[in-house]
Amino acid sequence: MSSSGGARTGPPVRARGPAVHEWARDLAMGMRFAAGGGREGWIRTALTALGVALGVAVLLLGASVPSLTAAWHGREKARENLGQEHPPKAADNTTLYASADTVFHGTQIRGRLVRPDGAHPPVPPGIRRLPGPGRMIVSPALKELLDSPGGALLRERLPYSVAGVIGDEGLLGPQELTYVARPVALRESAGYRIDHFGKAWESPPMRAPVVLLVIMTCVALMMPVMVLIGTSLRFGNERREQRLAALRLIGADVRTTRRIASGEALFGSLLGLAGGAALFLGGRQFASPITLWDVNVFPADVAPGALAAAAVAVLVPTAAVLVTLIAQRGITVEPLGIVRRRPPLRRRLLWRLALPALGTVLLLPLSWSGPWTDTGLNTLRLAAGSMLLLFGVTALLPWLVDAVVGRLRGGPVPWQLAVRRLQLSSGPATRAVSGITVAVAGAIAVHMLMTGMQAGYAAAYAKSGELPRVGYWAEAGDWPHARRALGALRATPGVSAVRGVIDAPVDRLPRQGDGAAGGANVGIGSCAELRRLAHLPSCRDGDVFVTDARSGKAGRPPLAPGAALDLAPPVADGTPAPAPRSWKIPATARTARLASPGDGPGPFPAPYDVLATPAALDPARLPAPLMEIQVDFDRGTPDALERIRNTAARFDPTLREYSFLDNPHDQQLSSVRSAIFTGSVITLLLIGGGLVISTVEQLHERRRLLSALDAHGIRRTTLGWSVLWGTALPVVLGLGLALGCGLALGTLLLTMIDSSVTVDWLVVAGMAGIGAGVILFVTLLSLPPLWRMMRPDGLRTE
Structure with missing residues (x-):
């Protein structure tokens, strides 16, 4: 029994966590170690900084996409007016406004005509006055194009x-081709x-393949970046532990050692x-020459x-x-230069398989x-599924x-040395190679998606452009006006038919006793033109x-x-119906058989129910008649298509063209593929540099x-081959995983857009070749330090 006057013993006081000043002191000490580590220390620090810098630059670029698109669409809306719900009457502050877009050698040129x-x-x-x-x-x-020798035909058109x-x-971007002109006369x-x-309007949504490609490009860029940053932070880890x-x-x-390592x-x-940040600011200055999907921006737009x-x-x-703290938990640092690692845990397969399996479960539905639909849920599932699949690899x-x-x-001595080293410690090698794996897998999947899209576009344009044909349409005036346009086009060199x-x-209109009513199409032209449409x-x-x-056709009996x-049918967009303009087909009308049923000359082929000559039906009686022209030409005539466009613009610059001759997607997709491939090469080379540092440090640990x-007479070539095999084994296994994952993910993506599965084996072979190049790169740079360490005086001790 204790004495009443004795001092009571309270519960033991727990040691308080490190104060803020201790963290700051240890972090500062670690930063001094990193800054003053000599030549080798600076090489490790520089490589870490380079890997992080590339990752940060890509992250800042990704963070700039919202502001970039906002600025681009903002300028697009500010300079445009697509028509007003209640058009103003001619006044001192109004202008007649018309579109005069054209295409020159496959490049779109935006044109606007004004008449104040x-x-x-x-x-x-962007313009002080009209x-x-x-x-x-x-x-x-x-202006640069017009002044160039290659712009001679375009100068004729404008x-x-x-x-x-x-x-x-x-301007939408510095490379945009656009003009505002005031013609002498404008109808x-x-x-x-x-x-x-300045018109408030919503941009049309991107098509499903483009949305899919944008999402996958972001995933394929961001995943290697995150792995690269994590790998870069582990460069030089062995020397740090010493x-x-x-x-x-x-x-x-x-x-304290953990805090210093964190510093x-x-x-x-x-x-x-x-x-x-410096790389991003410098790199965005090169944004001006880059055009992707017809989007070209100013450097100032690229701002997160x-x-x-x-x-x-x-x-x-x-x-x-x-x-760093997570990595330090896997080791126990002891004095006397000894680093005692914890007992290695057996790597479990179940949770590693669960990640790609969950990603596949998200992607398969x-x-x-059916075809991809752009919804928020689908976008989230696609991004999450792709990331889980890549991270699972x-x-x-x-x-x-x-x-x-x-x-x-068994096996040769170099092989046994390499295998034994990986059996003892495969962590540093697999950490670096994981960056190669995710970069290659993402690149293969995106390349497969782009290759499938490119092949689909090429096939569609090849089929649609088998017959060299171009069409034009515009609001019609009268038949003499249309006849002059047809004559001018027929006189153009290279034209075979118009x-x-x-x-x-x-x-x-319902007749008495007949309740059948519905839409129909009427075509007006001279007898010569009507004979080109029907057998008269x-x-x-x-x-x-x-x-x-x-x-x-059921429910749509032919006209009689x-x-x-x-002649003035109601419009289906909710606008008030115009006053009816009744016209009766003459009783003397005869029956004719269309030469090509369902294939009119316009952009929306439709069968003509009635064919009339101008004397029988004046086009002026129609509220909104269209002049529709179809031109066939000879591909062998030089610049035949551009000369046709010049004739059309000379006759009426507001003629709108439709054709399937210029495939704008091929060059765009090729440029994106080249960019993805270049980025993958840079990532692989940087990870190869990390492998060099890791390999040299492991050699330094084994210098004795x-x-x-x-000293026992082992040849240098034997150890050189062991370094090669020690690097090659993880890289080859990683490339095998990347190939399987990339092909599986690419197949799923192509299935989402109902495209045939197409593999660009040149890209796959290129990635494998770069992987082999990384192996040789690491081996060659590791040999000089290896030769220096293979000296008998390395056995001396004090």
């Missing part, structure tokens, strides 16, 4: 004198009247953060949001500290449910390396023909002579063993 109604018309951004009659204001890129250059605020029916620029052991010898505890990693990550930039600036150093690699090398026995009519949709018994101006276009038609082997 007064002294104060609206002016689009040009005078016969003059135009052009973008810098278009018969305006250049009065100025459009400023940056009026009222060719355009519409506006009183301001230094920490020395610190333990002079009294530092384990927690070393923090120094490299901060250098990489600064280098990545403040929140995204702050997140990158905080997360990268934080990741450096966390990765997307490929089974990196998780499988350590298990696969251990499983393979653990079963290898056909055209004025057409419009009409509505059937005879024809003269004033004749009308009803065709067999609807014969055999005497049927009543409404190497000296003993040299």
Whole structure:
């Protein structure tokens, strides 16, 4: 029993965690070690900073996409007016506005025509005032093209004198080809009247293959970047552990060594953060010449949001500290230069298989449910499934390396040395090779997707462009106007055939005792033009023909002579219905058989129910008639297509073209493929540099063993081959995993867009070749340090 006057013993006081100043002191000491580690230390720090810098630059580029697209679409909306719900009447502040887009050697050129109604018309951004009659204001890129020798045909198409250059605020990008011109004469029916620029409108959504490609490109870029950053932070880990052991010898505890190690990693990550920002700022200056999917931007547009930039600036150093602390938990640093690792745990396969299996489960329903639909849930499932599949491959690699090398026995001496080294410690090699695995797998999947898309576009354009044909359509005036256009096109060199009519949709009016009503199409043209559309018994101006276009179609009986038609049918977009314009098919109308049923000359082929000559039906009675022209030409005539376009523009610059002759997707997809391949090569080379550092440090740890082997007469070539095999085994296994994962993911992606599975084996072989190059690169750079360490004096000790 204790005395009442005795002091009571309270519960033991727990040691408080390290104060903030202790963390700051140890982190600062680690940063000094990283900064003052001599030549070898600086090489390791520089390599870490370079890997982090590349990752940070890519992250900042990805974070710039929202602001980039916002700026691009903002300028697009600010300079455009697609028509007003209530068009203004001609006044001092209005202008007649028309589109005059054209194509030159496969490149789209945006053109706008204006005719001011007064002294104060609206002016689009980038232009101080509208040009005078016969003059135009052009973008810098278009001016350069017009001034070049290759722009001679284009100068004929744009018969305006250049009065100025459009400023940056009026351009989507520095490489855009656009102009604003004021022709001497501009018909009222060719355009519409506006009183301001800047129209609130939503851009059309991207098509499914493009959305899929954008998502996968982001995943394929970001996953190697994250692995690369994590791998870069582990460069020089062996030498760091030796230094920490020395610190333990002079009294530092384990927690202190971990904080000091974090400081070393923090120094490299901060250098990489600064280098990545500099690399991003310098690299975005080269954004001007790059055009992807017709998107070209100014360098100032490539700027991450403040929140995204702050997140990158905080997360990268934080990741450096966390990765280092996690790595330090796997070792026990003791004094006297001894690093005693914890007993190795058996690598479990189940959870490593669960990651790619879960990714596959997320992706398979997307490929089974038919063509891709762009929804938020589908986007999330695609991104998550792809990331899990790619990350699962990196998780499988350590298990696969251990499983393979653990079963290898015998073989030549270099092979046994390499296998034994991997059996003892495969962690450093697999960490670096995991970056190769995810980079190659992502690159193969994206290349497969782009190859399938490219092949699909090429096949579609090849089929549609088998017959060299181009079409034009525009609001029609009268038949003499259309006849002059047809004559001018027929006189163009290289043209083999031209056909055209004025057409419009009409509505059937119910007859007494007949409730059948519905849409129909009427075509107006001279007898010569109508004979190109149908087999006519005879024809003269004033004749009308009803065709067999609807014969055999249920619910749509063919028209008959005497049927009543409404020439001004109601529009289905909710606008008020126009006043009916009744017209009756003459009783003298005869029946004609279409030469090609369902193949009209316009952009939307439709069968003609009625064919009429201008004397029988005046085009002026139609509320919105269209002049539709189809031109066949000879591919062997030089620049035949460009000369046809010149003739069409000379006759009427507002003629709109439709054709399937220029495939704009081929060059765009090829440029993206080249960029992805180049990025993969850079990533692989950088990871190869990390493998060099890791290999040299492992050789340094074994320098006494190497000296003993040299003293016993082991040849240098034997150890050189052992380095080669020690590097090759993990890389080959990683490339095998990457090939399987990339092909599986690419197949799933192509299935989502209903495309045939196409493998670009040249890219696969190129990736495998680069992997082999990395093996040789690591081996060759590791040989000089190996020769230096194989000396008998390395056995001396004190």
